[in-house]
Amino acid sequence: FPVTIGKVTVQELSGGPPAGADLQITLMGDDLAVLNQYGDDIISYLSKQAGVTDAQKSIKTGTSKLAFVPDKDKVATAGLSPDALGIWLRTYASGLTLDSLKFETKDTQDVVFRLNDTVGSPEELGSIAIPTQTGSVPLLSLGSLRLSSNPTIITREAGKRTLTVSAAVSKNYVVTDKNKDLEKFANSLNLPTGYSWKTGGVNEENQKSVNSIFQAMALSFLLILVTMVIEFGSYRQAALVMLTIQLALS
Numbered sequence: 001f002p003v004t005i006g007k008v009t010v011q012e013l014s015g016g017p018p019a020g021a022d023l024q025i026t027l028m029g030d031d032l033a034v035l036n037q038y039g040d041d042i043i044s045y046l047s048k049q050a051g052v053t054d055a056q057k058s059i060k061t062g063t064s065k066l067a068f069v070p071d072k073d074k075v076a077t078a079g080l081s082p083d084a085l086g087i088w089l090r091t092y093a094s095g096l097t098l099d100s101l102k103f104e105t106k107d108t109q110d111v112v113f114r115l116n117d118t119v120g121s122p123e124e125l126g127s128i129a130i131p132t133q134t135g136s137v138p139l140l141s142l143g144s145l146r147l148s149s150n151p152t153i154i155t156r157e158a159g160k161r162t163l164t165v166s167a168a169v170s171k172n173y174v175v176t177d178k179n180k181d182l183e184k185f186a187n188s189l190n191l192p193t194g195y196s197w198k199t200g201g202v203n204e205e206n207q208k209s210v211n212s213i214f215q216a217m218a219l220s221f222l223l224i225l226v227t228m229v230i231e232f233g234s235y236r237q238a239a240l241v242m243l244t245i246q247l248a249l250s
Contacts, residue, residue, distance in 0.1 A: 021166035021167065021168065021200075021201040022167065022168050022169040022175045022178070022201060023046065023052065023055075023166060023167040023168070023169060023175070023178055023179060023182055023201060024164060024165070024166045024167075024199060024200040024201030025042060025164070025165050025166075025182060025186055025197055025198070025199050025200070026157075026162050026163070026164045026165075026197065026198050026199075026200055027039060027042075027162065027163045027164075027165070027191075027195065027196075027197050028157060028158070028160045028161070028162050028195065028196050028197065028198075029160055029161060029191070029192075029194060029195035029196070030160060030161060030194060030195075031161075032059075032151065032154065032161050032163070034192070034195065035161060035162070035163040035195075036057075036059065036163060038163075038189055038191065038195075039057045039059070039163045039165050040057075041189065042055075042165045042182075042185070042186070042189075043055045043056070043057065043165055045182075045185050046165070046167045046182070049178065049181070050173070051169055051170040051172065051173030051178065052167050052168070052169060052170075052173075052178060053167065053168050053169075053170060054167055054168045055165065055166070055167040056165070056166060056167070057163060057164070057165055058155065058162075058163060058164035058165075058166070059151045059152075059153070059154070059163055060151065060152050060153075061149040061150075061151065061152070063150050064147050064148065064149060064150060065147075065148055065149070065150040066125065066145060066146075066147060067145070067146055067147075067148050068089060068125070068139065068143055068144075068145055069143050069144050069145075069146055070082060070085060070142055070143040071142060071143045071144070074141065074142050074143065075142050075143070078130075078132040078133075078134070078137060078142060079132055079133040079134070080130070080132060080142070085130065085142065088128075088130050088131070089128075089139075091113060091114065091115055092115050092128055095112040095113060095114040096112065096113045096114075097110050097111070097112050097113075098111045098112070098113050099111045125139060125145060126138065126139055126140040126145065127139070127140075130142060164200070166201060176206075179199060182199070183199060221242075224242075225238055225242060228241060228242070
């Protein structure tokens with residue numbers, strides 16, 4: 001039976017400075033799982049569009065991780081908060097740094113609070129004793145453990161996590177039109193409060209080019225006006241000459 005062991009992507013080399021992907025949209029928010037869900041929605045949309053190829057996310061799946069999913073009702077019944085439960089799990093896994101001590105040799109040593117000196121195995125996670133108001137209870141009585149994927153890299157912008165979806169556009173299609181369609185779909189997602197999106201890639205570079213052209217035009221107009229004022233020795237005559245530009249354009 002044939003076995004798929006990878007993915008081959010063919011890209012055409014182009015001259016000039018790099019401009020990024022033909023289609024690119026960046027999602028920003030606090031919860032990476034929410035960003036990943038909306039990223040999958042965008043990839044599903046792009047995969048169905050004619051002329052759009054190689055849709056992919058910036059976050060790649062790495063090694064697996066063992067995650068604990070708390071049961072809110074059970075945690076509340078035990079008189080715990082999610083933050084308190086997280087601190088106990090962190091203390092068990094890596095320890096909690098309480099303070100730092102500086103010795104005469106100018107070496108600094110962290111004071112770490114740990115539950116034990118040895119690193120626990122995954123099999124022991126379910127039997128971790130979590131202190132509550134009524135006594136210690138095993139971890140599995142407050143939720144469940146599950147195996148999930150772990151991203152290889154997490155990017156941030158302005159303090160928020162980001163996820164970028166990019167794709168290529170075939171030669172027979174207009175990149176600008178596809179970007180407009182992508183923006184319409186992004187608006188239809190109705191992202192939750194605190195989440196946002198912005199376009200990038202070729203669309204962003206085009207916008208930067210247009211802005212730089214307008215800036216150059218404004219600077220040129222100012223320099224021409226200053227030159228004419230110096231030449232004529234009169235603001236009025238220079239302004240009259242500049243007003244005829246509109247007639248010349250028409």
